[in-house]
Amino acid sequence: xxxxxxxxxxCVALCLLVGSARADExxxxxxxxxxxHVGDVVTLRAKVSVSSGEAVVPxxxxxxxxxxxxxxxxxxPAPPDATDRRPxxxxxxxxxxxxxxxxxxxxxxxxxxxxQLTEWTTTSAKLEVASVRPAGETDPKPxxxxxxxxxxxxxxxxxxxxxxxxxxxxxxxxVGWWLVRRFGGRKxxxxxxxxxxxxxxxxxxxxLVGGAALAQGDLRRFxxxxxxxxxxxxxxxxxxxxxxxxxxxxxxxxRRLGVDPLAQQPAIEVLRDCDRIKFANAASxxxxxxxxxxxxxxxxxxxxxxxxxxxxxxxxxxP
Numbered sequence: 001x002x003x004x005x006x007x008x009x010x011c012v013a014l015c016l017l018v019g020s021a022r023a024d025e026x027x028x029x030x031x032x033x034x035x036x037h038v039g040d041v042v043t044l045r046a047k048v049s050v051s052s053g054e055a056v057v058p059x060x061x062x063x064x065x066x067x068x069x070x071x072x073x074x075x076x077p078a079p080p081d082a083t084d085r086r087p088x089x090x091x092x093x094x095x096x097x098x099x100x101x102x103x104x105x106x107x108x109x110x111x112x113x114x115x116q117l118t119e120w121t122t123t124s125a126k127l128e129v130a131s132v133r134p135a136g137e138t139d140p141k142p143x144x145x146x147x148x149x150x151x152x153x154x155x156x157x158x159x160x161x162x163x164x165x166x167x168x169x170x171x172x173x174x175v176g177w178w179l180v181r182r183f184g185g186r187k188x189x190x191x192x193x194x195x196x197x198x199x200x201x202x203x204x205x206x207x208l209v210g211g212a213a214l215a216q217g218d219l220r221r222f223x224x225x226x227x228x229x230x231x232x233x234x235x236x237x238x239x240x241x242x243x244x245x246x247x248x249x250x251x252x253x254x255r256r257l258g259v260d261p262l263a264q265q266p267a268i269e270v271l272r273d274c275d276r277i278k279f280a281n282a283a284s285x286x287x288x289x290x291x292x293x294x295x296x297x298x299x300x301x302x303x304x305x306x307x308x309x310x311x312x313x314x315x316x317x318x319p
Contacts, residue, residue, distance in 0.1 A: 026105060026121050026122055026123040027046045027047070027048050027049075027089075027120065027121070027122045027123065028046060028047075028122070028123050029044055029045075029046045029103065029105070029106060029122040029123050029124065029125045030044065030045045030046065030047075030125075031044060031103065031125045031126070031127050034128075035128040035129065035130040036095060036127065036128065036129055036130070037129070037130050037131070037132050038095065038096055038097070038098060038129060038130070038131060038132055039094060039095075039096065039132070040094065040095075041071060041092050041093070041094055042092070042093055042094070042095070042127065043090055043091070043092050043093075044090070044091040044092075044093060044103065044106070044125070044127075045088050045089070045090050045091075046088065046089045046106065046122045047084065047086040047087070047088050047089075048086060048087055048088070048089055048108075048110070048120070049086050050086070050087065050110055053112075053113040054110055054111065054112055054113065055075075055087075055110070055111045056075045056087050056089055056108060056109075056110055056111075057075075057108060057109040057110065057111055057117065058073040058074060058075055058089060058108050059073070059106070059107040059108045059109065061073055061091070061106070061107075065091065065093055065103065065104060065106065066101070066102060066103060066104045067095070067097060067101055067102070068093040068094065068095055068101065068103065068127070069093060069094045069095075069096070070091065070092070070093055071092040071093065071094060072090075072091075072092040073089075073090070073091050073092075074089075074090050075087055075088070075089055075090070076088045076090050089106065089108055089122070091106055093127075095127060095129040097129060098129055098130065098131045099128075099129060100126050100127070100128055100129075101126070101127045101128075101129055102124065102126060103124055103125040103126065103127055104124055105121045105122050105123060105124050106121065106122040107119065107120070107121050108120050108121070108122075196304075197232075197233050197236035197237045197304075198233070198237070198300050198301075198303075198304035200233075200236075201229055201230075201232070201233035201296075201300045202297065202300060204229045205226075205229060205293055205296060205297055205300075208222065208225055208226060208229065208293065209290060209293050213225065214286060214289060214290075217286070219277065219284050219285075219286070219289055220277055220278060220281070222289050223273070223274040223277045223278060223284070223289065223292070224274070224278055226270070226274055226289075226292060226293060226296065227270075227271055227274040227275075227278070228243070229296065230267060230270060230271065230296050230299070231243045231245075231250065231271070233296075233299075233300060234250065234254070234267065237303055237304075238253075238254070238257050238259060240253045240257065247268065247271040247272055247275055250267075250268070250271060251264070251268045254267070254268075259303070260302060260303060262302060263299050263302045263303045266295045266296075266298060266299055267295075267296075267299045269295070270292050270295050270296055270299075273292055274292075
């Protein structure tokens with residue numbers, strides 16, 4: 001009975017002794033066969049024998065391992081189809097010295113099932129590093145430094161060159177002056193004078209009344225064009241954006257500019273009639289359409305003025 005009670009304690013003690021023995025015994029660190037060249041990335045490997053549920057934890061090497069520069073430290077699990085199921089501690093290093101480089105032991109840890117960490121280490125190793133130069137090539141000797149070259153200048157040639165440049169500059173300036181005198185004084189021929197606003201409006205009214213819209217009975221299109229002719233005339237005559245404004249805005253601007261009321265009233269009446277026909281499809285006849293065109297002609301006749309000497313109409317609000 002006493003032997004049965006002592007058996008579990010004996011198993012635990014044996015496990016602790018085995019774990020302690022594994023932790024105290026360094027793991028073999030494998031170096032790739034052959035010599036590496038200076039600057040090559042070399043992977044050092046160590047297969048760690050751990051029990052089920054234990055994990056290998058790589059250590060923090062701080063970027064260097066002896067005379068080697070550490071590029072990466074990781075733990076690679078065994079492939080699924082491998083017979084050796086041990087995980088591999090991999091350390092990528094670089095060597096920058098030629099010859100045999102001593103690789104010190106690599107520290108790492110093993111985490112048990114209960115989370116307790118045990119310090120482990122690998123064995124040391126030697127890494128052969130060869131030069132990238134071909135065999136037998138020696139270090140080139142630096143060439144002797146030559147004294148600074150003496151620059152000599154021919155003063156006579158420099159003077160001739162300066163005189164030639166000065167002559168060319170003076171000649172260019174003279175040619176430029178002649179071109180300006182010869183062609184620079186010519187003024188472009190003035191273009192034809194602009195068509196006065198009243199002349200253009202009366203011409204467009206005549207074309208509209210005798211055009212296809214009225215002949216074909218398309219009174220909506222007739223009134224759309226009639227409103228554009230009237231607004232464009234008011235814009236050119238009184239210098240405000242009548243084409244872009246609504247009828248209410250045109251009426252406000254005409255009053256603000258002090259336009260003759262006898263011209264304001266028929267102009268606003270025509271624009272309102274055009275709005276009703278354009279937007280509300282109000283009924284109209286050919287005779288009513290001609291009468292509205294006559295109203296627009298009367299507005300133009302009452303507000304038309306002669307152009308001033310500069311070819312521009314007078315300012316807004318002028319009689």
